[in-house]
Amino acid sequence: MLGLAKLNLKLSLLLLAPVVAVVLGWSYLPRFVFILLLACASIAALSVALGRDAWRQAHRAAAAAPAAKAAPLPAAKAAPQPRSAGRRAQARAAKRGEVLLPPDATVTLSEERAAAGVDDVFTSLDNELVGLVPVKKKVEEIASLLLVDRVRQKFGLSAPRPNLHMCFTGDPGTGKTTVALKMAELLHRLGYLESGHVVHAMRDDLVGEFIGHTAPKTKRVLDRAMGGVLFIDEAYYLYRASDSKDYGQECIDILLQVMENDRDKLVVIMAGYKDRMDGFFESNPGMSSRIAHHIDFAPYHLDELVAIGRAMLDQASYYLSDEAEAAFRDYLTIRMDQPRFANARSVRNELERARLRHAHRLASEAHVDRTRDDLMRLEPADILTSPIFSLLGIDE
Ligand SMILES: Nc1ncnc2c1ncn2[C@@H]1O[C@H](COP(=O)(O)OP(=O)(O)O)[C@@H](O)[C@H]1O
Ligand SMILES: [Mg+2]
Numbered sequence: 224m225l226g227l228a229k230l231n232l233k234l235s236l237l238l239l240a241p242v243v244a245v246v247l248g249w250s251y252l253p254r255f256v257f258i259l260l261l262a263c264a265s266i267a268a269l270s271v272a273l274g275r276d277a278w279r280q281a282h283r284a285a286a287a288a289p290a291a292k293a294a295p296l297p298a299a300k301a302a303p304q305p306r307s308a309g310r311r312a313q314a315r316a317a318k319r320g321e322v323l324l325p326p327d328a329t330v331t332l333s334e335e336r337a338a339a340g341v342d343d344v345f346t347s348l349d350n351e352l353v354g355l356v357p358v359k360k361k362v363e364e365i366a367s368l369l370l371v372d373r374v375r376q377k378f379g380l381s382a383p384r385p386n387l388h389m390c391f392t393g394d395p396g397t398g399k400t401t402v403a404l405k406m407a408e409l410l411h412r413l414g415y416l417e418s419g420h421v422v423h424a425m426r427d428d429l430v431g432e433f434i435g436h437t438a439p440k441t442k443r444v445l446d447r448a449m450g451g452v453l454f455i456d457e458a459y460y461l462y463r464a465s466d467s468k469d470y471g472q473e474c475i476d477i478l479l480q481v482m483e484n485d486r487d488k489l490v491v492i493m494a495g496y497k498d499r500m501d502g503f504f505e506s507n508p509g510m511s512s513r514i515a516h517h518i519d520f521a522p523y524h525l526d527e528l529v530a531i532g533r534a535m536l537d538q539a540s541y542y543l544s545d546e547a548e549a550a551f552r553d554y555l556t557i558r559m560d561q562p563r564f565a566n567a568r569s570v571r572n573e574l575e576r577a578r579l580r581h582a583h584r585l586a587s588e589a590h591v592d593r594t595r596d597d598l599m600r601l602e603p604a605d606i607l608t609s610p611i612f613s614l615l616g617i618d619e
Contacts, residue, residue, distance in 0.1 A: 393520025396568030417450035
């Protein structure tokens with residue numbers, strides 16, 4: 224505020240001086256001399272105004288010259304961040320075709336989020352995935368870090384690119400792959416990945432069976448994933464502690480190298496059961512140190528599984544009648560305690576089977592008139608005929 228008042232005072236004085244000079248000249252000088260002097264003064268003022276920018280640039284260049292280092296220069300004072308850091312940020316901004324914002328500019332993060340299209344990803348994450356509150360919170364935290372980092376770069380505040388390799392742990396069907404797809408989209412929209420594609424790989428895609436096979440196999444997968452996300456499912460199978468001749472170690476070594484050297488081109492997400500991933504990291508501390516974010520996917524509760532089922536059916540224009548929903552709850556209560564239960568995937572599979580039974584039920588009474596609602600509504604019979612109720616076993 225004080226600085227602004229001083230500036231206004233200086234400007235007023237500067238304007239007052241020529242006005243006084245013109246009034247005095249007009250009163251006391253002969254007309255011809257007055258007009259001549261006025262013309263000269265105008266030309267001089269114009270030259271100063273035009274030459275000022277060039278002079279400033281020359282002055283800045285002199286300030287940057289090493290020979291001038293000893294003298295304290297005003298241009299050096301005007302740049303508070305380290306020079307090399309500022310230049311790096313400037314170069315990055317130039318690469319993205321952006322102009323750095325002046326230090327006194329302001330930005331709102333909500334506008335930045337909307338401009339990057341991040342809000343759309345969060346809306347679809349919220350709408351498509353039931354529950355998963357801690358996971359969504361962690362994704363939001365990572366997105367916030369990247370958003371703030373992005374805005375800092377616009378001001379020339381350089382920071383090293385954050386490490387974005389991640390590990391998703393949890394039981395099967397808890398949403399790890401689905402969230403990895405959303406994460407890739409998010410990283411792409413925030414400008415941290417060239418594309419939002421995800422390459423899904425397991426041990427067999429990466430590790431060869433003979434000498435000399437592993438490196439080309441791993442590199443082929445890495446080449447496909449470059450610019451996006453490499454999602455390694457059940458990553459612990461890469462390492463076999465019992466087998467010293469296993470080629471998995473060769474693959475891990477290549478991955479370690481790429482995760483370090485190409486971290487601005489590729490994000491690796493490893494996934495699997497929590498206890499096994501913990502064991503894998505204990506045996507491979509190098510890998511553990513390269514993973515920045517660990518996200519745990521908890522198994523779903525019964526109510527969440529029912530809500531997931533409802534959402535899946537809704538997307539396919541089906542619904543459960545009240546009695547059918549009660550039967551579906553009973554089904555899930557039994558199924559959750561059985562081996563190979565796979566959370567939301569088991570829900571999806573059972574509902575696919577319920578649709579088959581529904582279709583068969585309608586088709587078996589082909590002569591009956593059917594309404595639109597009949598074609599959408601699943602009844603208890605479509606659930607209760609599951610072999611699980613007669614304890615005949617399951618087939619998933
Ligand atoms: N919270 C959820 N809400 C709705 N559908 C879900 C949810 N979690 C998982 N799914 C669905 O369940 C299926 C399996 O999920 P997936 O991401 O492949 O699990 P994972 O990779 O952990 O085994 C997918 O069809 C997915 O859309
Ligand atoms: Mg999966």
